[in-house]
Amino acid sequence: MTVAPEIFETSPEKLLAPVLSAFWDEPRSWTLETYLRHEGYEGARKALAMTPDDVIAYVKDSGLRGRGGAGFPTGMKWQFIPQGDGKPHYLVVNADESEPGTCKDIPLLFANPHSLIEGMLIACWAIRSSRAFIYLRGETVPVLRRLHEAVREAYAAGYLGRNVLGSGLDLDITVHAGAGAYICGEETALLDSLEGRRGQPRLRPPFPAVAGLYACPTVVNNVESIASVPAILNKGKEWFRSMGSEKSPGFTLYSLSGHVANPGQYEAPLGITLGQLLGMSGGMRPGHRLKFWTPGGSSTPLLTDEHLDVPLDYEAVGAAGSMLGTKALQCFDETTCVVRAVTRWTEFYAHESCGKCTPCREGTYWLVQLLRDIEAGKGRMSDLDKLADIADNINGKSFCALGDGAASPIFSSLKYFRAEYEQHVKGRGCPFDPARSTVWADDPDNHRHSPVGVNA
Structure with missing residues (x-):
C-alpha cells in the first residue's frame, strides 16, 4: 500500500521533532565544537545547579520512558538506586544494538556522541555515581573511534574528570567494545560481559539497582534514553510533555526500513502513525503495497496493513497486540513470504x-x-x-x-x-x-x- 501525503491534516514537516537528530547533517556534527553551538552541555549546567534528588524527580515528572524496548520510566529506574549505602554506584549505557531491524543508537552515536556524554553526566550526578561505562557493539569500529574521541574532548574541556564544572562531581567514563553477542543486549548478561565473564543473563532478584556491576547498585539505560535527558533539562519538562501522549510523552527516533521508498531515521513525537511516516517518506517502493511490518524489531509481534493508523506509542501498540520496542519499523511488501x-x-x-x-x-x-x-x-x-x-x-x-x-x-x-x-x-x-x-x-x-x- 502506498500512502499519499494527502492523509496529513498538517504539513509533514510539523509532524517531525528533530532534537537528537537536529544537526546530524552538519559538517563534523560529532565534534564538541558543533555540539556547543547547539546549546551543548547547557542541560548539564542546569542539572548540576540542582540537588541529585531534584534531578531524579524532574526526569521522573517529564515522563521520559526507556527507549530500549520495555518503556520503563527512566526517572523511576534512577530512583531505585539506594542512597547512603556506602557502596560505589555505576551507570552503564547499553549500546549493544543487535535487534534485527533496530538501527537508531548507532547512527546517533556516530553523528552526535556528545548528547550521550552530557546525558551520562546528568545521570551520574543524579544517582551519585563517579564511574560510568558505555557498552558498545564491537563491530561498529567507526562509532567506537568517534566515541573515544568525544570522551577525550569532554575530558579536555572539563566535562569529565575531577570536579566537573566546579560541582564537586568526579566522573570517569569507560568505552567498552563488546564481542558481538546478541544476548549481551540483555542488561544482566551485559553486566556479566562487562565484568569479563561469559555473557549470560542473571537470576533476578537481586536486580541491578541493588546488586549490578561488581555487585554494586547500577543503572542500565539505553543510549537514546540517556541522550534525551539533556534536552529535557535544558528546555524543560513541560516542553517535553507537549509532545507525544499523556502516558508516552516526548520525541523519539523511528527507524524506517525494508521495502520503503526512503528508509531512514525519522525523529517525531510518540503517537505518530506508520501511515504518516510512510506518507512523508514516499510510501512503499513503487508498484507495491504493504503486507506486514514490525513496530519494534523482529522480537515484537508483527502487524499488517490493517494497523497503519495505530498511534506508535506504548499504549496503543500494546492494545493492537504488539510492542513498540525499539521503534524499528521493518516494512515488507506483498512479494515477501x-x-x-x-x-x-x-x-x-x-x-x-x-x-x-x-x-x-x-x-x-x-x-x-x-x-x-x-x-x-x-x-x-x-x-x-x-x-x-x-x-x-x-x-x-x-x-x-x-x-x-x-x-x-x-x-x-x-x-x-x-x-x-x-x-x-x-x-x-x-x-x-x-x-x-x-x-x-x-x-x-x-x-x-x-x-x-x-x-x-
Whole structure:
C-alpha cells in the first residue's frame, strides 16, 4: 500500500521533532565544537545547579520512558538506586544494538556522541555515581573511534574528570567494545560481559539497582534514553510533555526500513502513525503495497496493513497486540513470504541463544527445524499446531526475554497468515517460488496474496 501525503491534516514537516537528530547533517556534527553551538552541555549546567534528588524527580515528572524496548520510566529506574549505602554506584549505557531491524543508537552515536556524554553526566550526578561505562557493539569500529574521541574532548574541556564544572562531581567514563553477542543486549548478561565473564543473563532478584556491576547498585539505560535527558533539562519538562501522549510523552527516533521508498531515521513525537511516516517518506517502493511490518524489531509481534493508523506509542501498540520496542519499523511488501521471513528470524534467535535455559535452547532449535520443513514443502498440517505449542512453551518460561522475542513472530504470523503456512503444506513448497509450488494456480481465491499482478 502506498500512502499519499494527502492523509496529513498538517504539513509533514510539523509532524517531525528533530532534537537528537537536529544537526546530524552538519559538517563534523560529532565534534564538541558543533555540539556547543547547539546549546551543548547547557542541560548539564542546569542539572548540576540542582540537588541529585531534584534531578531524579524532574526526569521522573517529564515522563521520559526507556527507549530500549520495555518503556520503563527512566526517572523511576534512577530512583531505585539506594542512597547512603556506602557502596560505589555505576551507570552503564547499553549500546549493544543487535535487534534485527533496530538501527537508531548507532547512527546517533556516530553523528552526535556528545548528547550521550552530557546525558551520562546528568545521570551520574543524579544517582551519585563517579564511574560510568558505555557498552558498545564491537563491530561498529567507526562509532567506537568517534566515541573515544568525544570522551577525550569532554575530558579536555572539563566535562569529565575531577570536579566537573566546579560541582564537586568526579566522573570517569569507560568505552567498552563488546564481542558481538546478541544476548549481551540483555542488561544482566551485559553486566556479566562487562565484568569479563561469559555473557549470560542473571537470576533476578537481586536486580541491578541493588546488586549490578561488581555487585554494586547500577543503572542500565539505553543510549537514546540517556541522550534525551539533556534536552529535557535544558528546555524543560513541560516542553517535553507537549509532545507525544499523556502516558508516552516526548520525541523519539523511528527507524524506517525494508521495502520503503526512503528508509531512514525519522525523529517525531510518540503517537505518530506508520501511515504518516510512510506518507512523508514516499510510501512503499513503487508498484507495491504493504503486507506486514514490525513496530519494534523482529522480537515484537508483527502487524499488517490493517494497523497503519495505530498511534506508535506504548499504549496503543500494546492494545493492537504488539510492542513498540525499539521503534524499528521493518516494512515488507506483498512479494515477501511470511514463512521465509519468520524462519530467518527464528534461525537468528536459535543461533544467538546463550543456551543457559532449556526452553530457549531446545525450543528455538525445534522451531527452526519445523519452519525449514514447512518452507521446503516437507511440512504437515499438524506442524502448525506444533509450532504454536513449542512457542508457548518458550514464551514466559525462558530465563530472559530472548525466548519471548523468538516466540513473538511465531504467534503473530500464525494469527494473521495461517493460510499462507497452510499453502506451503498443501502446495509442497513456497507459493512465492513457482519452481517449487503451483498453489496459486490451484487456489485462485488467494490471488490477493500473489506476487504476480498485484497492482493490476
